[in-house]
Amino acid sequence: MELFYSKSIFDGKGVLSEEESSHCVRVLRHKIGDMINVIDGLGTFYECRITRTGKNTDFEVVSVVPSFGAHEYKLEMAVAPTKNMDRYEWFLEKSTEFGVDDIFPVIGEHSERKIIKSDRCNKILLSAAKQSLKGAVPVLHEACSVTDFISYPHKDLRIIAYCGEADKTSITGALSEYKAGLTSGDYPHITILIGPEGDFSREEAALAIKNGFVPVHLGESRLRTETAAVAAVSAVYFTFIK
Amino acid sequence: MELFYSKSIFDGKGVLSEEESSHCVRVLRHKIGDMINVIDGLGTFYECRITRTGKNTDFEVVSVVPSFGAHEYKLEMAVAPTKNMDRYEWFLEKSTEFGVDDIFPVIGEHSERKIIKSDRCNKILLSAAKQSLKGAVPVLHEACSVTDFISYPHKDLRIIAYCGEADKTSITGALSEYKAGLTSGDYPHITILIGPEGDFSREEAALAIKNGFVPVHLGESRLRTETAAVAAVSAVYFTFIK
Numbered sequence: 402m403e404l405f406y407s408k409s410i411f412d413g414k415g416v417l418s419e420e421e422s423s424h425c426v427r428v429l430r431h432k433i434g435d436m437i438n439v440i441d442g443l444g445t446f447y448e449c450r451i452t453r454t455g456k457n458t459d460f461e462v463v464s465v466v467p468s469f470g471a472h473e474y475k476l477e478m479a480v481a482p483t484k485n486m487d488r489y490e491w492f493l494e495k496s497t498e499f500g501v502d503d504i505f506p507v508i509g510e511h512s513e514r515k516i517i518k519s520d521r522c523n524k525i526l527l528s529a530a531k532q533s534l535k536g537a538v539p540v541l542h543e544a545c546s547v548t549d550f551i552s553y554p555h556k557d558l559r560i561i562a563y564c565g566e567a568d569k570t571s572i573t574g575a576l577s578e579y580k581a582g583l584t585s586g587d588y589p590h591i592t593i594l595i596g597p598e599g600d601f602s603r604e605e606a607a608l609a610i611k612n613g614f615v616p617v618h619l620g621e622s623r624l625r626t627e628t629a630a631v632a633a634v635s636a637v638y639f640t641f642i643k
Numbered sequence: 644m645e646l647f648y649s650k651s652i653f654d655g656k657g658v659l660s661e662e663e664s665s666h667c668v669r670v671l672r673h674k675i676g677d678m679i680n681v682i683d684g685l686g687t688f689y690e691c692r693i694t695r696t697g698k699n700t701d702f703e704v705v706s707v708v709p710s711f712g713a714h715e716y717k718l719e720m721a722v723a724p725t726k727n728m729d730r731y732e733w734f735l736e737k738s739t740e741f742g743v744d745d746i747f748p749v750i751g752e753h754s755e756r757k758i759i760k761s762d763r764c765n766k767i768l769l770s771a772a773k774q775s776l777k778g779a780v781p782v783l784h785e786a787c788s789v790t791d792f793i794s795y796p797h798k799d800l801r802i803i804a805y806c807g808e809a810d811k812t813s814i815t816g817a818l819s820e821y822k823a824g825l826t827s828g829d830y831p832h833i834t835i836l837i838g839p840e841g842d843f844s845r846e847e848a849a850l851a852i853k854n855g856f857v858p859v860h861l862g863e864s865r866l867r868t869e870t871a872a873v874a875a876v877s878a879v880y881f882t883f884i885k
Contacts, residue, residue, distance in 0.1 A: 472864070491733065498870050533865045571884045620884040622714070623775045628740050635877045642813045642862040 403429065404531040405439045406538075410447060413462045415439065422458040425451075436463070442527070444468055444537040469536030472500035474589035476637055479505040479550050480630045481597035482514040489517065490525050492627040496634040497529035497539055506544040511599030517544060547605045550594070551612050557590035561614040562629055564600045572617040572633060576640040591637055595630045645671065646773040647681045648780075652689060655704045657681065664700040667693075678705070684769070686710055686779040711778030714742035716831035718879055721747040721792050722872045723839035724756040731759065732767050734869040738876040739771035739781055748786040753841030759786060789847045792836070793854050799832035801856040804871055806842045809858040814875060817859050818882040833879055837872045 405425055409416040417425055417439075425431045431451055437460060439447045446469035449460035478501050483489045493504065504526075508515050522541050530538040558579040560572065570578075576591075583589060594614060601609070610616055619632050647667055651658040659667055659681075667673045673693055679702060681689045688711035691702035720743050725731045735746065746768075750757050764783050772780040800821040802814065812820075818833075825831060836856060843851070852858055861874050 470864070495870055495873075498864060498866050499874070500864055532867070535864075573881045573884055620880060622712070622740060622742055622777075622880070624740050625774070628737055631737075631873070632741070632877055632880075635874055636881055638862060638864070638874075639815045639878055639881065642815055 402438060402534060404534065405437055406442055406527055406531065407439050408442065410439070410441055410462065415447070415449065415460050415462065417458040417460070419456055422454075422456065425458055426454045431458075440469065440531070440536045440538075442530070442536075442538040444471060446470075446536045466536070470534045471537065472638070472641070474591060474637065474641055476501045476634065477503040477505065477592040478595070478630060478634065479507045479592065480595045481509050481512050481547070481626060482506050482517050482544070483626050484513045484598060486514070486517065488625065488627040490522065492630045493522055493525050493539075493541075494529040495631045497526055497535070498533045499631075499634045499638045500535070501539050501634055502537070503540050503542060505542045505550055507547045507550045507594065508544055509547040509597050509599075509605055510602040512597040513599075514597075515544070519543075547594070547596070547601065548608060551605070551609050551614065555592050555613070557592075559592045559594070559609075559612075559614040560617050560633070561594040561601070561606065561609045562619055562633060563596070563606045563609075563616050565603060565606055567606060567610065567616040569616045569618045572619055572636050573640070575615050575617050576636060580640055589641070593633045593637070595626060595633060598626055644680060644776060646776065647679055648684055648769055648773065649681050650684065652681070652683055652704065657689070657691065657702050657704065659700040659702070661698055664696075664698065667700055668696045673700075682711065682773070682778045682780075684772070684778075684780040686713060688712075688778045708778070712776045713779065714880070714883070716833060716879065716883055718743045718876065719745040719747065719834040720837070720872060720876065721749045721834065722837040723751050723754050723789070723868060724748050724759050724786070725868050726755050726840060728756070728759065730867065730869040732764065734872045735764055735767050735781075735783075736771040737873045739768055739777070740775045741873075741876045741880045742777070743781050743876055744779070745782050745784060747784045747792055749789045749792045749836065750786055751789040751839050751841075751847055752844040754839040755841075756839075757786070761785075789836070789838070789843065790850060793847070793851045793856065797834050797855070799834075801834045801836070801851075801854075802859050802875070803836040803843070803848065803851045803856040804861055804875060805838070805848045805851075805858045807845060807848055809848060809852065811858045811860045814859040814861055814878050815882070817857050818878060822882055831883070835875045835879075837868060837875060840868055
């Protein structure tokens with residue numbers, strides 16, 4: 402199934418951007434009257450009929466599917482950008498396939514990379530959401546410092562994957578315990594913090610733990626930053642699998 | 644920690660290949676008398692002292708660590724090569740980080756790619772094993788057909804991740820049930836079969852199930868072939884996390 406993306410859907414009508422329109426009309430040769438599938442990036446899927454083609458493509462909505470491809474929890478991943486940007490982009494793609502809501506590039510004391518190209522990252526997130534049939538595209542937030550991120554008001558389960566010394570449980574143990582404590586109707590909300598190649602500084606880890614982050618380990622293997630991040634996303638995914 | 648690789652370690656002495664030697668002596672500027680860390684790719688770690696440098700580098704073994712970075716199960720992944728080879732190489736790297744023993748590139752009826760460059764794949768496996776501090780390098784087997792692979796004699800838990808219709812349990816459910824049935828001293832042995840982009844054919848899936856493969860699903864997200872493979876490796880990893 403081919404998905405198009407449109408931010409402009411109101412009152413049962415919508416428009417594809419020039420880029421999406423070009424793919425729809427020039428590459429896939431769609432014509433007036435053809436049915437296409439559109440997501441709004443916020444979670445809703447629209448089955449639509451093309452009413453006009455051109456630089457932009459107009460369509461009318463025929464049917465609507467809310468929460469399309471949604472997962473049954475809210476997951477925020479705060480992950481330090483990797484030195485090699487390809488690896489971060491891979492994390493973005495894979496975590497979108499599993500399911501993630503918000504991504505915070507966090508810059509730690511030991512971070513070597515302090516900026517990311519958000520345009521390119523957003524393209525990867527959109528492409529991965531389309532490919533994995535999800536109506537919602539993960540939100541990439543502005544980069545911020547680890548200490549600022551820790552200080553935000555966070556809800557529910559907060560986890561820090563820390564390699565240094567601390568009294569740690571396994572990530573799956575922390576997730577299972579959290580899940581067991583949920584009551585019917587609770588909507589799980591999980592925030593996971595993953596540090597840069599050089600790990601968090603002692604001060605950052607101490608501040609996180611003071612602010613209610615549970616220190617966890619990810620098992621005995623030495624995982625790269627982006628692998629640790631995807632491992633954490635998959636651990637959440639498998640915790641809530643049916 | 645920098646790891647070197649040598650296939651030539653006997654009687655407390657060993658030799659680095661030209662390539663490893665060049666990295667050791669030219670790039671890292673190691674000299675006679677320096678201590679280096681060497682793996683044999685079969686699971687053992689050697690702390691060594693350099694006794695001669697040159698085109699090849701000779702060393703003597705000072706101490707030995709068996710089962711270095713080993714995981715406590717045997718995992719065989721039979722994964723169909725992806726159309727885009729980069730994606731398969733990514734699977735090789737990530738599954739090595741988590742822990743895998745044997746990789747079988749299996750060619751299904753719906754496979755578009757039927758060959759892989761094993762030299763390049765073996766380099767990626769070695770590099771990932773060194774980077775993640777594992778003494779054993781996963782063994783990449785010759786490509787074979789899905790039906791041939793299914794017909795091999797397999798031990799213990801055999802899993803097929805199949806998207807088509809079948810009476811399926813979740814992969815984590817199948818793994819937990821298997822783990823619960825192990826008794827003290829049992830060494831877990833798991834084989835997981837992941838199909839190509841076009842999934843297994845009905846005949847392949849039926850043959851696998853007939854041969855004792857448990858059909859599982861990987862949750863509700865639509866995962867790419869390589870993501871499904873890494874998801875399966877991480878599910879095993881987290882099942883046996885301590």
